[in-house]
Structures are given as C-alpha cells and as structure tokens.
Amino acid sequence: MESHFQDYRLHKRPGSSKRLRGIQDNFLAYARDLRLNRLEDVDEAVIKGFFQWRLHKVDPRLKIKVKPQTALSELELLSGVFSAARKAKIIQDNPVSAVVPVLREAYPRREKTKYLExxxxxxxxxxxxxxxxxxxxxxxxxxxxxxxxxxxxxxxxxxxxxxxxxxxxxxxxxxxxxxxxxxxxxxxxxxxxxxxxxxxxxxxxxxxxxxxxxxxxxxxxxxxxxxxxxxxxxxxxxxxxxxxxxxxxxxxxxxxxxxxxxxxxxxxxxxxxxxxxxxxxxxxxxxxxxx
CATH class of the missing domain: 1.10.443.10 (Intergrase catalytic core)
Structure with a gap:
C-alpha cells in the first residue's frame, strides 16, 4: 500500500507532496490497526472509520483536535491516490470519492474567502x-x-x-x-x-x-x-x-x-x-x- 502513496507523491508539487506524506502516515497507521495491507481491502466503511478516527486525534502542531474540515480536505487528497490506482486498474472503484460528497453535506465547507470592501x-x-x-x-x-x-x-x-x-x-x-x-x-x-x-x-x-x-x-x-x-x-x-x-x-x-x-x-x-x-x-x- 505504501508504494502506491510514494508513486503518487512523485507527481505532486513539493507543498502537496509534504502534506500528502503526513496523510499517508496517518492512513497507514489506521490501516495497520485494522490489519489492512492492500488498497483492494479498503472500502467505504474503512474510509468513514478513518474520518472519525482523525476527528479524535490531536493536531501535534496546533495542540487541538482535528476539525472536520481539515479531515475532509485530507480525504480529498487521499482520493487522488485511489483514483490513480483505479486508472492503473489496481482497484475497481474509488471508495473515497463515494464517501466525501456524503460527508460534505454533513459538514458544509466554511467560506474562508476574505477581502476588503x-x-x-x-x-x-x-x-x-x-x-x-x-x-x-x-x-x-x-x-x-x-x-x-x-x-x-x-x-x-x-x-x-x-x-x-x-x-x-x-x-x-x-x-x-x-x-x-x-x-x-x-x-x-x-x-x-x-x-x-x-x-x-x-x-x-x-x-x-x-x-x-x-x-x-x-x-x-x-x-x-x-x-x-x-x-x-x-x-x-x-x-x-x-x-x-x-x-x-x-x-x-x-x-x-x-x-x-x-x-x-x-x-x-x-x-x-x-x-x-x-x-x-x-x-x-x-x-x-x-x-
């Protein structure tokens, strides 16, 4: 599973690659707890569980619990890994892309666009x-x-x-x-x-x-x-x-x-x-x- 993340990160910008590395470490830690070693073993239930698992974690930098919007943005980056694997015919479906829209409805995006009138x-x-x-x-x-x-x-x-x-x-x-x-x-x-x-x-x-x-x-x-x-x-x-x-x-x-x-x-x-x-x-x- 880790090799798929590494291959995907090679094609990302340095900033995105660094953030994806953090998401990779979190997801692999969660997958190890469930004894999952292959992308093919990951389904929608696993993705939903990972989202809830992230909400109970404390951000090491900010010293506060991870917010739903942060966890959702991580899932959107994670989805890219599964999409690449689906295009390579390693998996048939992308479980993340099925879960994210549902979670977006439950946790609407907060508009952060700030400007001067x-x-x-x-x-x-x-x-x-x-x-x-x-x-x-x-x-x-x-x-x-x-x-x-x-x-x-x-x-x-x-x-x-x-x-x-x-x-x-x-x-x-x-x-x-x-x-x-x-x-x-x-x-x-x-x-x-x-x-x-x-x-x-x-x-x-x-x-x-x-x-x-x-x-x-x-x-x-x-x-x-x-x-x-x-x-x-x-x-x-x-x-x-x-x-x-x-x-x-x-x-x-x-x-x-x-x-x-x-x-x-x-x-x-x-x-x-x-x-x-x-x-x-x-x-x-x-x-x-x-x-």
Whole structure:
C-alpha cells in the first residue's frame, strides 16, 4: 500500500507532496490497526472509520483536535491516490470519492474567502502611504502590499518578481511556471494603482530585496490593520489583497473566465467562489436591515 502513496507523491508539487506524506502516515497507521495491507481491502466503511478516527486525534502542531474540515480536505487528497490506482486498474472503484460528497453535506465547507470592501480599499491605501511616510512600514513592504492589491498576484510570486517579467507596453506581468502554484505560468494585468511601484522598482533583477518574506509582509499588514482599525475579517492579510481584486472584478461584471486568467486559476470552480461570496454578502446585508 505504501508504494502506491510514494508513486503518487512523485507527481505532486513539493507543498502537496509534504502534506500528502503526513496523510499517508496517518492512513497507514489506521490501516495497520485494522490489519489492512492492500488498497483492494479498503472500502467505504474503512474510509468513514478513518474520518472519525482523525476527528479524535490531536493536531501535534496546533495542540487541538482535528476539525472536520481539515479531515475532509485530507480525504480529498487521499482520493487522488485511489483514483490513480483505479486508472492503473489496481482497484475497481474509488471508495473515497463515494464517501466525501456524503460527508460534505454533513459538514458544509466554511467560506474562508476574505477581502476588503470597496469603501475599505481607499482607507487601506491611505494607511499604507501614511505608515510609509512615518517609517512604521518599510518602503519595500508598502510597495509589495500595493502591488498585490493591484494585481491579485500571490505573495509568493510577487516577492520574487523580476524586471524581465514586466511588459511596460500594457502593464502586465508574466508569472513563470516556477512561481505559479499550478506550475504552468500565466499573465496578470496590473491596475493603474500599481504602475508607480513597477516604474520605481524596475531595474535589472528582482523588484524586492532578497530578504523580503511572506511572513514579514503578513506581520506588517497585521500591525497596519491594528493601527488604522481596518477589518480584514480574520483572513490572511496577504491573501486578502488577492481576494479584494477578485471580488472587485466580480462587482464590475467581468466574466469569470477573465478573472480566472488574471488569477492564474486552472479551474473555474475555484474562481466561481468569489461570485458566490459576493452573493452571500448581498443577502446578509439585506437580512441585517431593520426598518
């Protein structure tokens, strides 16, 4: 059974492979308790049992019990192993794919998409510039925030951005495969608010110093939010800027396919959640009105 996991991990991105290794260790430990040694011996009852077994375990890093959403996301990764085995005709059916939809109904996914509302964006930009002037946020982290807000690029790609990626004729950025989560590469347009950052920082190499990190960007944005009382709604401060651009494009009635291309999404379902979140926000806004 372990060999199937190892073969499957070889084709995954480093981050996913590392997480899959943790899931593999947990599932194999559970399977050993049941004296199961082959994928063919795993059925839906085993998968359901593994899910409940995970809910009673304590996360060694967070020191809290594993939440249903975490266990479900682990099952979705685990499903890939069984799907690969089914395609290789090692097993006839994927028991995980049969169980996950049922569990999803019992434990609905909580929407984690966080963003700044349109009226908050202006306050955020003003706060960045004020803190830049006062020296409370380093210049390169201020520019990083403005660029993420105006491009919707992930922080991991933005901090590694090089001048050679930039097309000044139409203000677009070519994100190469090695800095794209999907490992394919995509083109991101930059809104006019970010053009000044590109112009100031363009040179021969990287736009931002090598010491620039996602963790420190998160720290500075968190401190800025506290100082200026800007509500990021509990989301990741870096990623909330990406979500802000996406929801703004949804509000502007831009087609989902276009938004997906801007964000580098390969699956329209990933992009569709922004439209769903905006619909939910409108419904909630109406429900909160008391005449």
């Amino acid at each position: 349109p009226e908050q964006v202006k306050a955020f930009v003003e706060a960045v510039e004020a803190d830049r002037e006062s020296g409370k946020i380093p210049d390169h982290y201020a520019d990083l925030a403005i660029l993420m807000l105006n491009s919707g690029m992930r922080v991991s790609a933005t901090i590694h951005m090089e001048s050679s990626w930039i097309n000044c004729k139409n203000w677009t950025v070519e994100v190469p495969p090695e800095h794209d989560k999907a490992k394919i590469g995509y083109t991101a347009a930059v809104a006019s608010g970010g053009w000044g950052v590109l112009q100031r920082r363009m040179g021969k190499g990287r736009l931002f110093p090598a010491c620039t990190t996602a963790a420190m960007s998160y720290y500075h944005l968190r401190q800025l939010a506290k100082r200026h009382k800007i509500d990021f709604k509990g989301g990741s401060f870096n990623h909330a800027l990406r979500h802000t651009l996406a929801t703004s494009l949804v509000d502007a009635k831009i087609p989902i396919q276009t938004i997906a291309g801007q964000l580098g999404h390969r699956n329209l379902k990933t992009t569709q959640r922004y439209a769903q979140v905006r619909d939910q926000a409108k419904i909630q806004a109406v429900q909160d009105i008391h005449f």
